[in-house]
Amino acid sequence: MALIDLTTPRPLAEAVESLSGKTPIGAALRSADWARVPAELRETAFFSSAVESARFLQTAQDQLLDLVKLQRRRLADGGEGAFLSRARFIEELQALAQRLGVDTRRDAADTGTLADIRSEARLGMIFDIQTQRAAEYARWKVEQDADVLDAFPAQELIRLEDRRVPRKWERRWQAAGGRGYGPLQRMIARKDDPIWKTISRFGTPWPPFDFNSGMGLEDISRDEAEALGVIAPAERAEPQNIEFNQALKASVRGLSTKMKGALETIFTDQITLAGEEVRWNSQTAHEAVQSRDRKISQAVAGRAAEAFRAVRPADAGDAGRAALQGGIPPADSRAGIDRAYAAQVAASASGRKPLFHEQIYGDAAPVAAALSGKLGTGVEVRAIDGHLYAYRTDTLPVPIEEAHRLSLTGQNGELLGFGVPTMFAPGNVQVLLKNARGEIVGGFRARAATAEEFAAKRAEDYALAWNEPITAEVLR
């Protein structure tokens, strides 16, 4: 007799691989348009119909990945939260879509339907489809094992969940060349039969085979498969091989010139067409967003530094010290401080943190005037009583007047991206950001439990803006 026992918990490694291997691709394409993108390329993209915000897609992917990894959510105080639930995913992504201004409706009639990214139906479907696809891929991948295929060489398409108006899967099966077995005309085929890809809307041999289909697979053992005539005793089902990292690029050999042109037009710098191959430019979800942030940050930081320089020129001494350091001003000089301010302005403009704030007294109004209209769409610069603010209107969670009030009372730490409302609460620790020369370019106080996390984020603000290594040091 075999022994069966419960062992240590573990995620499905292949499910983690499949989800983490996808690149968030923001595009205005709707489902029907995405269906025309080569399947190999589509399969490695994390996308949703008509969603253009890579930040939204990255957040959705990150949340689902934590669940697939069986990781609990992290709380603001550094503690462990609950596992992600479907309800929480819907609630948080709905709020994020509102904050980022992500709206996929064509008109008011789309509100609340699957065409509306803020609807429960749409977000619930994203949760279901993505988690199911990752798990089913994991199962399929392990199944491409000669011993497993020998013992269970076939599978049956079955209904798992009832639907009020079920699709006619028998027709799709027959249209794809599938046979029915037994008196019930069961939809069974060998596991290496191309029919599994053919019936799938997504072009993959693992479920789900369509949106909200309620259909799935049931293994058929060798004895049963032979008895039904699905496979002969001497035959073997062959392992299939689809590697996600191989599929990061796809062949465009079969595509028309028009389609190739369309891919370049639609995805612009997210894609590279080289000879007979097409590939996503970003290898990971994090890199995709980081690449976008870097572009925005560098452009904005340059403009912001120029505006500061125009209002607050460096003195001759600072300029001389900067010249000795390859043009980079010392961190403690006026120009160095403004350079740090410019990096923070850039972080707010790219949405990495909700707010930039500094009290620079009489310089606030002229700097705001110099920056006005130069930081990109949706970015506002305000001077209020000697305080300078820069923020994206779609990511600042409170009106600017409220943000100003919080600044005056020392309660704006969360808006500044420090992860704590007030920096001077008991138990907080000092964070220092240092450049390659060991100079302090910035600092703040944060909760001991989350200091490293926010220190890393703020260090990245500087690194992205000025393309130089910045280290974060937490003093405990």
Added chain:
Amino acid sequence: MSLALAVRLERSTPGFDGVRAELKQSRALMAAMGKRAEKELRGHFLKKNAEPNRKGFPRSNFWSRRIRANTALSEIGADYAVVTIAAPEMAQKLFGGKIEPKESKYLALPAVAEAAGRSPRLFADLHFEPRRGAKVKGALVDASGKTIYLLAASVTQNPDPTALPKAGVLEAACADEGLKFLARRAARA
């Protein structure tokens, strides 16, 4: 936590000792038995999914979407196979236990069908009303006075004795698959 079920051959297990000796390698046997264990478990969870919701709420397809979909043969060795149920909810079903809120003061327990599987924040007009129960500390009520959620500081769930197939069922299925495997080997020889 999630769970992993290991189908394991032991040297002292009567019957399989001789099999191991006969086979140059028993990995293929473990693959067949592990896959059968996966099939049995997924079949069991599908049956669980067909059970009606105890409160009469709409079906969430929990057993199909969360448990069955995340159950897969994940590892095959020379003398073992592992079937993973990669769903944190499974341990709670199997062992039961106390659930406390991690990210809010209270747990929101759906009181009506429209609240099932939905976050209270998706309702626009709910307000808090205190309740003086031993477990229920309050309620979220809509503008018409209808209670949508009950709020509790914790809930304690009993284990679901049917979360896994009955004792012996998986073992019997795996043994059956093992015997079929041996019969095939003999026929092919």
